Amino acid sequence: MSQKNMNDMVKDYLKNIKEKLPEWLKEKKNEFKDVLNEIEEHIWDKAEGLSDSGAPTETSVRLALTHMGTPESIAKEYKRRGTPKVYITEELWPLYTRVLGILSAVVIVVYVVFMIISIVTGNFQLDFVGILLGLTGVFTIVTLVFVGLSMEGYLPEDLKTQEERKKEELNTFINPTGMIVGAIIQMAFGLILIIQPNTDFTHLIEPEFLALLRIFGALVITEGCLNLIRGVIGNQQITKHQIIMGIKIFLSIMTIPLLVVLMERPELVPFVTFEKHLISWFFGFIIIMVIIGAISDAYKAITLEKYRNLN
Amino acid sequence: MYMIKRVKEFGTQALIASKEIRDYVEKFESEINRGISTLCILAIINGAENGEIHGYAILKNLEVETNEMLVIEEGTLYPLLRKLESNGILKSERKIVENRMRKVYSITERGDKIFNHISGFYGKLTEAISPLLDINVRLKDNYLYCPNCANKIDLKEKENDFCDMCGLNIQELRERRL
Numbered sequence: 151m152s153q154k155n156m157n158d159m160v161k162d163y164l165k166n167i168k169e170k171l172p173e174w175l176k177e178k179k180n181e182f183k184d185v186l187n188e189i190e191e192h193i194w195d196k197a198e199g200l201s202d203s204g205a206p207t208e209t210s211v212r213l214a215l216t217h218m219g220t221p222e223s224i225a226k227e228y229k230r231r232g233t234p235k236v237y238i239t240e241e242l243w244p245l246y247t248r249v250l251g252i253l254s255a256v257v258i259v260v261y262v263v264f265m266i267i268s269i270v271t272g273n274f275q276l277d278f279v280g281i282l283l284g285l286t287g288v289f290t291i292v293t294l295v296f297v298g299l300s301m302e303g304y305l306p307e308d309l310k311t312q313e314e315r316k317k318e319e320l321n322t323f324i325n326p327t328g329m330i331v332g333a334i335i336q337m338a339f340g341l342i343l344i345i346q347p348n349t350d351f352t353h354l355i356e357p358e359f360l361a362l363l364r365i366f367g368a369l370v371i372t373e374g375c376l377n378l379i380r381g382v383i384g385n386q387q388i389t390k391h392q393i394i395m396g397i398k399i400f401l402s403i404m405t406i407p408l409l410v411v412l413m414e415r416p417e418l419v420p421f422v423t424f425e426k427h428l429i430s431w432f433f434g435f436i437i438i439m440v441i442i443g444a445i446s447d448a449y450k451a452i453t454l455e456k457y458r459n460l461n
Numbered sequence: 462m463y464m465i466k467r468v469k470e471f472g473t474q475a476l477i478a479s480k481e482i483r484d485y486v487e488k489f490e491s492e493i494n495r496g497i498s499t500l501c502i503l504a505i506i507n508g509a510e511n512g513e514i515h516g517y518a519i520l521k522n523l524e525v526e527t528n529e530m531l532v533i534e535e536g537t538l539y540p541l542l543r544k545l546e547s548n549g550i551l552k553s554e555r556k557i558v559e560n561r562m563r564k565v566y567s568i569t570e571r572g573d574k575i576f577n578h579i580s581g582f583y584g585k586l587t588e589a590i591s592p593l594l595d596i597n598v599r600l601k602d603n604y605l606y607c608p609n610c611a612n613k614i615d616l617k618e619k620e621n622d623f624c625d626m627c628g629l630n631i632q633e634l635r636e637r638r639l
Binding site: 167181184185187188189191192195196199217218219220221223224227228230231 | 515516517521534535536537539540541543544561563564
């Protein structure tokens with residue numbers, strides 16, 4: 151049998167393993183390549199060892215592949231990570247409960263906001279079906295996702311992005327230069343919203359909408375200033391960062407009344423020809439995003455604690 | 462990895478002709494072997510020349526040292542080695558061995574301490590349960606086993622008055638043995 155045919159046998163076997171290996175390993179490209187290289191080296195070593203002549207033959211390669219085991223059994227070993235605990239591994243359990251808690255909180259907050267809005271607009275109707283459906287949906291989806299991740303052998307560190315890993319390695323939680331540049335751009339944008347320099351353009355817009363833009367601009371400038379301070383402080387003084395993040399959360403919540411006004415009076419929005427109820431829904435969606443952002447910022451502020459002893 | 466799996470031919474009256482019993486025995490053997498294979502692999506790496514060895518050689522040595530009693534499915538060795546590496550027990554590097562670029566493994570300082578403890582624990586455990594199974598196990602005299610945590614301490618190694626694993630003062634015990 152030719153060398154090419156033997157190579158093909160090994161290649162097919164490796165291809166089969168490649169397909170069956172868990173996703174977390176495939177995402178780590180260097181490690182993934184290393185795993186396959188090592189298995190291939192082993193196959194050729196074994197084939198040599200099993201051959202009488204010392205050079206691999208068709209039979210010895212085939213036997214070496216049998217000794218290696220099925221691609222499924224190899225992949226299964228890579229998935230055997232973590233300690234089993236009610237279908238979700240012990241390692242993923244804290245993350246599971248945290249995600250479940252955060253998403254449930256988001257559902258509850260969104261429900262409460264809509265209740266408040268409906269009370270303000272006079273359309274109040276006590277209805278628990280929505281929140282129950284929301285919580286059940288969150289529980290089902292999050293649980294299924296985490297059971298799947300546990301079965302594939304994911305560990306919490308596999309779910310971190312490369313950037314997060316790099317930050318952890320360097321013990322940094324912000325990029326000061328990026329934050330300062332971003333803050334300057336933010337403040338410039340806020341200033342434009344307040345000054346509203348282009349009068350040819352602004353006279354086409356409702357004065358009430360322009361007033362809202364000014365308030366929004368003031369909030370943007372304030373947030374920009376806070377980001378500038380964070381950038382100047384750099385990766386130290388955790389408490390100051392946490393206080394500033396707390397103020398930022400307060401500022402983002404302050405935008406909600408502005409958005410409620412626009413939701414209630416979509417006719418103020420210029421140059422948009424959509425149906426009014428669609429515009430209202432759009433601002434409703436923005437309110438939800440603001441709330442999720444505020445919760446996410448609160449979580450980030452709390453998790454900054456882990457850097458306290460490192461800096 | 463399992464003895465019973467190697468038995469390919471058996472009579473219809475044999476116990477393992479029953480799938481239920483065969484599965485039960487296979488599972489039992491698998492449970493016992495899992496930890497033991499890891500321990501034996503660590504022992505082989507620890508005893509390797511220059512303290513480093515590549516995957517294929519680990520398996521060859523394992524077969525020889527255990528008289529082919531402990532044979533693991535070869536493909537499953539590498540996930541195990543990787544796991545030990547990510548736990549900081551092993552470290553690896555690529556280098557040319559026998560005219561071929563290979564990945565060689567060695568035990569880290571931390572791994573060495575953990576290995577001493579696990580092999581000490583396993584030795585003392587086997588010794589302790591041997592009367593129950595009516596077998597004879599005698600531990601070698603050149604080691605001291607920490608009375609607190611069963612850590613295996615080589616008496617020939619430089620003096621250390623405290624057990625690496627649990628910190629127990631073993632000075633008196635060592636002097637008594639020496």
